[in-house]
Amino acid sequence: MKKILAAAAVVAVFTGGSALAADIPLKAPARAPAPAVESWTGGYVGGEVGALWSQADWTTTCLLTNAPGDTTCPSALSPSDSTSPHRFNGTALRAGGFFGFNWQVQPSWLVGVEIDAAWADHTEKVTGIVGCSNLANPCGLGSPVPASAIAGDSTSVRTRMDASARARLGFLVMPNLLAYGTAGFAIQEVEYNVTCDTTLSPWCGGVGVISSTVHDLLPGWTAGGGLEYKFGAWSVRGEYRYSDYQTGHPRLFEHTSNEIRADVHMRTQTAMFGLAYGFNTPAPAVAAKY
Numbered sequence: 001m002k003k004i005l006a007a008a009a010v011v012a013v014f015t016g017g018s019a020l021a022a023d024i025p026l027k028a029p030a031r032a033p034a035p036a037v038e039s040w041t042g043g044y045v046g047g048e049v050g051a052l053w054s055q056a057d058w059t060t061t062c063l064l065t066n067a068p069g070d071t072t073c074p075s076a077l078s079p080s081d082s083t084s085p086h087r088f089n090g091t092a093l094r095a096g097g098f099f100g101f102n103w104q105v106q107p108s109w110l111v112g113v114e115i116d117a118a119w120a121d122h123t124e125k126v127t128g129i130v131g132c133s134n135l136a137n138p139c140g141l142g143s144p145v146p147a148s149a150i151a152g153d154s155t156s157v158r159t160r161m162d163a164s165a166r167a168r169l170g171f172l173v174m175p176n177l178l179a180y181g182t183a184g185f186a187i188q189e190v191e192y193n194v195t196c197d198t199t200l201s202p203w204c205g206g207v208g209v210i211s212s213t214v215h216d217l218l219p220g221w222t223a224g225g226g227l228e229y230k231f232g233a234w235s236v237r238g239e240y241r242y243s244d245y246q247t248g249h250p251r252l253f254e255h256t257s258n259e260i261r262a263d264v265h266m267r268t269q270t271a272m273f274g275l276a277y278g279f280n281t282p283a284p285a286v287a288a289k290y
Contacts, residue, residue, distance in 0.1 A: 042280025060131030152197025
């Protein structure tokens, strides 16, 4: 009898305990914290390489006569011929660096400022003096000349350093992928040259070959856009920009009887790939709710 009662007690304990355990709610296992999200806020510095396409429209505005002591351009203007205006189109390798600062003002929006400077060295040259190379009527003087008369003459435009200071506005297509637009102030270094073989040229007077070079720093504006991908502290980008500069007014052989004046309107396009290192830090991880 005692054995039967003991067995019944054991059964009661186990069945009651199981029912009690069933009533106790189980706590869900904690989920891992959400991964840290890269912040775009902070400074950065980088390098870039790409191509520059230049377009310079040269219009000769004044050609002095060869009269001794005549330096009163444009009152002594000789009409230029049909070779003015002339467009110089060039393509050059462009390489430089940039630095800036970003502010991630909203989860998906970014504003920033950036300064860049780059070097591209390319010269476009044409035989003859622009505005004085039409063999049938060079310089509008009314007398034809053979091709050999202008063979020693040349006009050239050289593009060199450029720089810009710009604002950036971007949208985060993904947390690490930025699509952005950029615009601001730009400058372009330009070099103008005219070389003249005075023994043959229908224009230049004197003896031998003479040359005149003028350097200019043209202000202007630039605008464009690109895509930038961020991985840790580094980012890579591809960018395109168009730039339009103030018209230059070079004076070649200034204060001589061979003085030439021109208006040169410069525009450029650039396409670049860049690599940058950022001094920002990841935003803290957001704890998962449960």
